[in-house]
Amino acid sequence: MSTDSTDSTSNLGGTNRVGGDARPSPAPQGPGAPSAHQSAGADPRRRLVAVRSEVGKAVVGQDAAVTGLVIAMLAGGHVLLEGVPGVAKTLLVRCLATALDVETKRIQFTPDLMPGDVTGSLIYDSRSAQFSFRAGPVFTNLLLADEINRTPPKTQSALLEAMEERQVSVDGEPRALPDPFMVIATQNPVEYEGTYPLPEAQLDRFLLKLVLPLPERAQEIEVLSRHASGFDPRNLLSVGLQAVASAEDLALARTQVSTVGATPEVLAYAVDLVRATRSMPSVALGVSPRGATALLAASRAWAWLAGRSFVTPDDIKALALPTLRHRIQLRAEAEMEGVTPSRSSSPS
Numbered sequence: 001m002s003t004d005s006t007d008s009t010s011n012l013g014g015t016n017r018v019g020g021d022a023r024p025s026p027a028p029q030g031p032g033a034p035s036a037h038q039s040a041g042a043d044p045r046r047r048l049v050a051v052r053s054e055v056g057k058a059v060v061g062q063d064a065a066v067t068g069l070v071i072a073m074l075a076g077g078h079v080l081l082e083g084v085p086g087v088a089k090t091l092l093v094r095c096l097a098t099a100l101d102v103e104t105k106r107i108q109f110t111p112d113l114m115p116g117d118v119t120g121s122l123i124y125d126s127r128s129a130q131f132s133f134r135a136g137p138v139f140t141n142l143l144l145a146d147e148i149n150r151t152p153p154k155t156q157s158a159l160l161e162a163m164e165e166r167q168v169s170v171d172g173e174p175r176a177l178p179d180p181f182m183v184i185a186t187q188n189p190v191e192y193e194g195t196y197p198l199p200e201a202q203l204d205r206f207l208l209k210l211v212l213p214l215p216e217r218a219q220e221i222e223v224l225s226r227h228a229s230g231f232d233p234r235n236l237l238s239v240g241l242q243a244v245a246s247a248e249d250l251a252l253a254r255t256q257v258s259t260v261g262a263t264p265e266v267l268a269y270a271v272d273l274v275r276a277t278r279s280m281p282s283v284a285l286g287v288s289p290r291g292a293t294a295l296l297a298a299s300r301a302w303a304w305l306a307g308r309s310f311v312t313p314d315d316i317k318a319l320a321l322p323t324l325r326h327r328i329q330l331r332a333e334a335e336m337e338g339v340t341p342s343r344s345s346s347p348s
Helices: 004-012 044-055 063-075 089-100 115-119 153-165 217-228 247-257 264-277 289-305 313-327 332-336 341-345
Strands: 079-082 104-108 120-125 130-135 142-146 167-170 173-176 182-187 208-211 283-285
Touching: 044 063, 044 089, 044 247, 044 289, 063 079, 063 089, 063 182, 063 208, 063 247, 063 289, 089 104, 089 142, 089 182, 115 120, 115 153, 120 167, 153 167, 153 182, 208 313, 247 289, 264 289, 264 313, 289 313, 313 341
Parallel strands: 079 182, 079 208, 104 142, 142 182
Antiparallel strands: 120 130, 167 173
């Protein structure tokens, strides 16, 4: 039986081809080679492709996850990261924020976390005898919601408005979030005691679910070699990590992604994939139309990264698994038989 880790790597892996096109080449690296951010002639595609190589200076073996995060940012979506402890989920987000030159904040979700700890709250100022708003950590560009399933639904729901409307309402007053804004939530796939499963309404708001696999043997040796050479994950400057793109590049890239076209035949293929999940015997709840639009958005971003102005069926197929698997709810008897959403949603 296939596993989530294998599936995610095969779709967004480092050396695979999508739609018959090779993955875009990274920006030149090494001494004397200007970074994409420094090169005056570099276009936003080249700069965003360079993000992957830049993050690789600190994170080993997670190229697929980096690509998925870039796709989500281009599509204006959010990401659910799943992986056992120690596969560099937090480090990955910090490196991405550094490479994109954007702000990031982290929230450790715990059972006693309150909604105001996420969104912020009104604080009474005795000197002015007025209430003032103190912004919470959600007011950032990349919000790392660490172990999001360890906090009760009441606090989980504090992110719903932020994820969908890009704003936070406190005391009836909406407050806009920065642009870009993306929630990157993590959860542990093997430890469920004391956790609160995310409701379907919130799962549906994540554009992609990316599974971070354990590194291969050679990659794990590389990790140890870096640490033996003095690598400190708390000091990203020590590995030469720098900004190779910016929020302005991302905004321009999103404008270009919005022009990527899709033929009626490709749209029909995406719809057929989504509708097929609703008729599977092992599935209790299939993918909604929102999932179909998410699949199209992610595929357009992927096609743009590949240097094309149109979406191919292979683009749809490549993004189907990370876009759809978290939107599928299995029947209890199917779960008992070992069926997984990844296996159910894999295109034939």
